[in-house]
Amino acid sequence: MMATSRPQESIEYSTGLFIRGIEPHLKLGDYRLIAFDMDSTLVDIECIDEMADVVGKGPQVRAITEAAMRGEISNFEDSLRRRLAILAGTHVSVLQRVYEHRLRLNRGALQLLAYARWDGLKILLISGGFTYFTDRLKPRLGLDFAYSNELEIQNDTLTGRVIGAVIDQHAKRDTVAKVCLQIGCAHEQVIAVGDGVNDLEMMKLAGLSVAYRAKPKVREYANISIDTGGLDRLLTVAKPSVAYR
Numbered sequence: 117m118m119a120t121s122r123p124q125e126s127i128e129y130s131t132g133l134f135i136r137g138i139e140p141h142l143k144l145g146d147y148r149l150i151a152f153d154m155d156s157t158l159v160d161i162e163c164i165d166e167m168a169d170v171v172g173k174g175p176q177v178r179a180i181t182e183a184a185m186r187g188e189i190s191n192f193e194d195s196l197r198r199r200l201a202i203l204a205g206t207h208v209s210v211l212q213r214v215y216e217h218r219l220r221l222n223r224g225a226l227q228l229l230a231y232a233r234w235d236g237l238k239i240l241l242i243s244g245g246f247t248y249f250t251d252r253l254k255p256r257l258g259l260d261f262a263y264s265n266e267l268e269i270q271n272d273t274l275t276g277r278v279i280g281a282v283i284d285q286h287a288k289r290d291t292v293a294k295v296c297l298q299i300g301c302a303h304e305q306v307i308a309v310g311d312g313v314n315d316l317e318m319m320k321l322a323g324l325s326v327a328y329r330a331k332p333k334v335r336e337y338a339n340i341s342i343d344t345g346g347l348d349r350l351l352t353v354a355k356p357s358v359a360y361r
Contacts, residue, residue, distance in 0.1 A: 132344025134335070135353060142324070142354040145235040148301035151292050151318060153310035154243035154250060154264065156185075157328050158347075160222045163245050164199055166214045171206050185312035187333050192244060192284040192314050196265070197277075204276030208269055211248045219249065221257075222328070224346020229257060231348075231356040237307075240295050242288050244314050263291050289317035307354070309347070310334065326350055 126136040155162045168177035177199045184195035232239060239257075241250050243264040254262040266279040281287065296303060308315065308322035311330040316337060319325035327338035328347060335341045342349045 126341070129353065132342070133349055133352070134341040134343065136339055138324070138339045138353070140353050144231060144237070144351065144354045144356045146305070147235075147237055147307050147324065147354070148299060148305040149238045149240060149292070149295060150232050150307040150309065151240040151242055151295075151322070153288075153312070153315045154241055154245050154253070156222075157309055157311045157315075158222060158225055158241065158253070159249075160220045161214075161218055163214055163219065163249050164196075164203070166218045167206065167210050168199070168203060170210050170213055171203070173202050176202050184314070186331050187313040193282040196244065196282055200267075200274070200278065201276045203274050206274045208272045208274065211246075211267075215249060215252060222347055224348030226257075227346070227348040228350060231351055231358070233258065235357050238295070238299055238301075240292065242283070242291050242318065244283050244288070261295055285314045285317040288315065289321050292318045292321055307350075309350075324354065 126134045129135045129140055152158045162181050165174060165178045165181050168174045180189070180195050180199050183189045184192060189195045229239060238260040241253060241259050241262040243250055245264050247264050247266045250262040250264040253259065263283060265283050268275040268277040268279050292306060292308065296306065303321050304323035306322040307324045307326060308319045309326040309328055310319055311328050311334060313331065313333050316334060319337060324340070325338045327334045327341040329343060330338065330341065340350060340353055
């Protein structure tokens, strides 16, 4: 059974796992696409915050990130440009340092990806972060699609700008819709997983919306809210076709 279009009252299905607007025995194989946000969802960091931390500008950038994630800064593009301006002049080696030494997958990510792949779902990573990270995660994790912002780099340093349009909440929604067309998938057959307000538009498009350790505005909307434990807790609600645990 697919999720209803508008989540209603939240029910604690098990400790730290809440559902709303759905029956708790969905089938993972009824879906065709699972779309993940990257920062603080598929991975356990905000990459831009870690980049800033490496060069001693962490508090300035983190404050903007947190405000944007909570929805206090409504324009994601503005918040991203403000943060990148602070990082202008940062050497590109900082990106490698963050990827190799700070970026880790969130608990349960590999398990969820494996079961989704087994049940025939295509996997999309759609991020307001940067291609440096998504381009490396795509082959590493066997993802089908990966989209994010491309940093402008000159003389091995960040200019503080991105190349092309910024991937904001509307671009995330439109990208999910585009991938649906590409693979012949109805919106009701999409699972969207995110944690911040920048993910809300793609979550509203999807048949099943999942908030992972998310900000209050996202938890208030999502069909499934995973407040404790790993991403694989989704599999206790959307059951895979092979035995899980």
